[in-house]
Amino acid sequence: MTTVNRQLILRARPKGLIASGDLQLAESPLPELKGGQALARVKYLSIDPTMRVWMAGDSYLPAVVIGEVMRAFGFAEIVESRHPDYKKGDRVTGFTGLQDYIVLDASASQSFQKVPKIPFVSDTVFLGLLGINGLTAFFGMEIAQPKKDETLVVSAAAGATGSIVGQIGKIRGCRVVGIAGTDDKCNWLTKDLGFDAAINYKHPDWKAKLAAAVPNGIDIDFENVGGEIMNTVLGLMNLHGRVALCGLISGYTTEDRGVASLETVLVKRLRVEGFILLDHVSRFMDAATQLGQWKMFGKIKDRETIVEGLEKAPDAINMLFTGGNTGKLIVKV
Ligand SMILES: NC(=O)c1ccc[n+]([C@@H]2O[C@H](COP(=O)([O-])OP(=O)(O)OC[C@H]3O[C@@H](n4cnc5c(N)ncnc54)[C@H](OP(=O)(O)O)[C@@H]3O)[C@@H](O)[C@H]2O)c1
The missing domain is CATH 3.40.50.720 (NAD(P)-binding Rossmann-like Domain)
Structure with a gap:
């Protein structure tokens, strides 16, 4: 397994669309897992307009700090675990950040949601229709x-x-x-x-x-x-x-x-x-159940625009502001 984690680091607050250099691709060594931690490989990233808001300044969440990994919601799979709540192969959604891997620690159960494997349903549905x-x-x-x-x-x-x-x-x-x-x-x-x-x-x-x-x-x-x-x-x-x-x-x-x-x-x-x-976290499960039923009965259709490669995430964020996506915009890491 690789020992390197690619990460997109916020280097400057954009003016207008994201310019080259605002988000910089960097590599850092994967840390040794301690007891109580799990390592998850990020597979898909949800690309959301609010990411541009987080880059600009404080809003309903604090701004992403210059020099830190850019905040993003994503779908990840546990590849190694010393955490009591996760085993290899478990799948989670949460704030993974724009990076290849994330270490989940003791508090992860509050901020990451385990998601099931549903036959004939793509993993990306947990970022769009059920996300x-x-x-x-x-x-x-x-x-x-x-x-x-x-x-x-x-x-x-x-x-x-x-x-x-x-x-x-x-x-x-x-x-x-x-x-x-x-x-x-x-x-x-x-x-x-x-x-x-x-x-x-x-x-x-x-x-x-x-x-x-x-x-x-x-x-x-x-x-x-x-x-x-x-x-x-x-x-x-x-x-x-x-x-x-x-x-x-x-x-x-x-x-x-x-x-x-x-x-x-x-x-x-x-x-x-x-x-x-x-503000509605406590009712996510009820809402997702209803949305899933509507999808199953053909009452709701969803569509995705997939961009391949972590390094393309800055361009993907810009696509939201130039209308390049139809339906949910996702980066496949
Ligand atoms: N309140 C919340 O908790 C919450 C949560 C999620 C999303 N949102 C908001 O919901 C909205 C949609 O988000 P989304 O994630 O679903 O993105 P999205 O609609 O999939 O993508 C953004 C779309 O907005 C359109 N657009 C961009 N700039 C525009 C402009 N200047 N004038 C008119 N249309 C423009 C583009 O389509 P066209 O080709 O049609 O221009 C683009 O494809 C955003 O405002 C987002 O911040 C809010």
């Missing part, structure tokens, strides 16, 4: 409280979270309209996932098309983007509409998060609720 994104969609839709025949609009709709949100909206009986950045993504949403309409926000007349796609106004905005997209959606909302404020990706690579029009919130008596997935 960060399916769970985010699930709890965000609890906040949105969708009712039959209401109109739901979701932005970044062809991404990992948005694509699940829209399908939950269909399960709840809503009219679902997605906003995405290419015609191919829009076709996937309407032809494969059952969205009622999908609008490419890069077309010059997208605002008129969005207005035409919501003849009864918008009851729910599941907001992933912020900025001009969010303000356009808010302008089409019905009185007493609900906004599940999940993310503001249009502002993550700039200093400007884009301010939502509070006047629209006031005049339309909207209820806006932000949420962070980590």
Whole structure:
């Protein structure tokens, strides 16, 4: 077995997209395992927009410290164990960081979740549909409280979270309209996932098309983007509409998060609720069970974009901001 651990170290806080040198590939020796520790090989990394937020400064989690391994959620397999809770071959998800190996110590049971091997189900499902994104969609839709025949609009709709949100909206009986950045993504949403309409926000007349796609106004905005997209959606909302404020990706690579029009919130008596997935840890298992059932019965489809190689992780993070992914973006280490 190798004795080297490749790691991506945060060297500088990016300005805009991640530039070469912001994250640097380094090698360190694998430590000798002590009693109470286990060594896990990282197989897949979840690539999430919030990683760019963690690189920038303190937010709902402290910023990643310059000189440390870049924080990331991942899927890993135990390759050696002197830990009472883990044996060789066990599989876990948790904050592995952007690296080949992670040492799990005594406290790991609180921060790493063991995951089962399910026949015919890929390991990567624990990062997407049954991981960060399916769970985010699930709890965000609890906040949105969708009712039959209401109109739901979701932005970044062809991404990992948005694509699940829209399908939950269909399960709840809503009219679902997605906003995405290419015609191919829009076709996937309407032809494969059952969205009622999908609008490419890069077309010059997208605002008129969005207005035409919501003849009864918008009851729910599941907001992933912020900025001009969010303000356009808010302008089409019905009185007493609900906004599940999940993310503001249009502002993550700039200093400007884009301010939502509070006047629209006031005049339309909207209820806006932000949420962070980590607040719902105690109910992850219930939510994953429901999401798994929906997948098993064909009510939810998921899709992945896989990038190969740990060294490609910085480029993969940038893909989230240039729209290079459809569905869940994963690095296969
Ligand atoms: N609150 C929470 O706990 C939580 C948890 C997970 C994720 N989130 C948030 O959910 C959102 C989606 O995350 P995800 O992991 O599912 O990523 P994702 O949607 O799979 O990927 C991001 C997508 O956003 C779109 N995008 C990027 N920049 C944009 C811009 N300036 N304007 C419009 N669209 C843009 C791109 O698609 P296009 O081709 O369509 O532009 C891109 O593919 C993010 O805001 C993220 O921070 C929040």
